[in-house]
Amino acid sequence: MTQKTSCRILAASLVLALVGTTHGLTIEAENARIRTVGAAMKDGWNLFSNGEVGDYVRISEEGTYTVVVRAYGSPAAGVWPLAAVSVDRTPGKPASVASSEFRDYTFEVAIPRGVHTVAVAFLNDTVAGGEDRNLYLDRIEIRPAEGAAEPAPASHDDWAAMGERREEAALEKAAEGVEKHRKADATVRVVRGSTNIADAVVRAELVRHEFLFGCNIYRFDRYKLAEQNATYKRRFRELxxxxxxGFYWAAYERERGKPDYAYTDAVVAWAKEHGIRLKGHPLLWGHQAGVPRWSDGQPPPEVQKARVTEICKRFAGKIEFWEVVNEPSHCRGVGIDGPYRWARAADPTAHLILNDYHVMADGYPPFFALLEKALADGTPFDG
Structure with missing residues (x-):
């Protein structure tokens, strides 16, 4: 490869993203091979939602690399976009891109030896008051320490092969954890009356484990044919x-004062019969699916409280887990402090969960800030 800042690598008539420089490697955003969301713009890429832009990079020498990101942002609700350098889909410490013109933002990033995805992640997308918070990228430069080996372009196949090795290592570690944390010795004594039976043949069968594995049951009795409903239930209980x-307010209470309790009662009875533990989702949500059709916008707090209290009391001891407010750091039309206190008061035995999306995949600082505030305020939640 010719080492010139302005060069482009041409392969199979496609312009690739990686450009070798005299000191480091440059990823041009508009040609990056990893673009999880967004759209092209002049000489760059518009990340208009949480996601990342980057490419596959070979690191021959483990160390701390200087990553320079040229970008600008658009704010919403007085907050500028947060950007972080992501290595193998794991974002590092974020920085605020507080400029409406292109500027350089510098990150120091530890990168192990091997083939990795190196990208810029947009972490705090929102739309508020007619403003749209976006992150606009021009390029990403990856610079080694003075005298260190240069990073080099890699391919998806290279990265996938490394991923297989990482997966093998992760599975080995998991197996060690199973041996350490999920297994123990047990002594079985077989007796007839008070007499020990020597050399007895004992057969042990796992009937149930304590690890929950499930999914939504929204298609319960929703198929047109009885045979389809029976197959759905059989496969569900087998797996x-x-x-x-579901308790999505818009669909669950189409007419005020007439929630669809009969349907949930049927789900609860079937789940109890087959030893399936239940989670209710959601009681409140700052989204149109969480606004009842008979209400002009989100109902007032006293109506929200009545719903949370009535449902949690009615299904106490039957539904163990509740996601009271759905996606509170993305859909901010409903606060969490009051609703979680109402749910705790209605059913003190329930396990209350704070849930959101893009938390593990891309990292999302507003969610962690929400958790920290909830802890500081004493908002009751269990996971």
Whole structure:
């Protein structure tokens, strides 16, 4: 490869993203091979939602690399976009891109030896008051320490092969954890009356485990044919020991004062019969699916409280887990402090969960800030 800042690598008539420089490697955003969301713009890429832009990079020498990101942002609700350098889909410490013109933002990033994805992640997308918070990228430069080996372009196949090795290592570690944390010795004594039976043949069968594995059960009795409903239930109970049942306000209470309790009662009875533990989702949500059709916008707090209290009391001891407010750091039309206190008061035995999306995949600082505030305020939640 010719080492010139302005060169482009041409392969199979496609312009690749990686450009070798005299000191480091440059990823041009508009040609990056990893673009999880967004759209092209002049000489760059618009990340208009949480996601990342980057490419496959070979690191021959483990160390700390200087990553220079040329970008600008658009704010919403007085907050600028947060950007972080992501290595193998794991974002590092974020920085605020607080400029409406292109500027350089510098990150120091530890990168192990091997083939990795190196990208810029946009972490705090939102739309508020007619403003749209976006991150606009021009390029990413990866610079080694003085005298260290240069990073080099790699391919998806190279990265996938490394991923297989990482997966093998992760599985080996998991197996060690199983031996350490999930296994123990047990002594079985076989007696007849008070007499020990020597050399008895004992057969042990796992009937149930304590790890919940499930999915939503929204298609319960929703198929047109009885045979399809029977197949759905059979496959569900064969595969899962946990289920999420829906309480989306817009669909659940189409007419005020007439929630669809009969349907949930049927789900609860079937789940109890088959030893399937239930989670309710969600009681409140700052989204149109969480706004009842008879209400002009999100109902007032006293109506929200009545719903949370009535449902949690009605299904106490039947539905163990509740996601009271759905996606509170993305859909901010409903606060969490009051609703979680109402749910705790209505059913003190329930396990209350704070849930959101893009938390593990891309990292999302507003969610962690929400958790820290909830802890500081004493908001009751269990996971």
């Amino acid at each position: 899962f020991n946990a289920a999420t049942t």
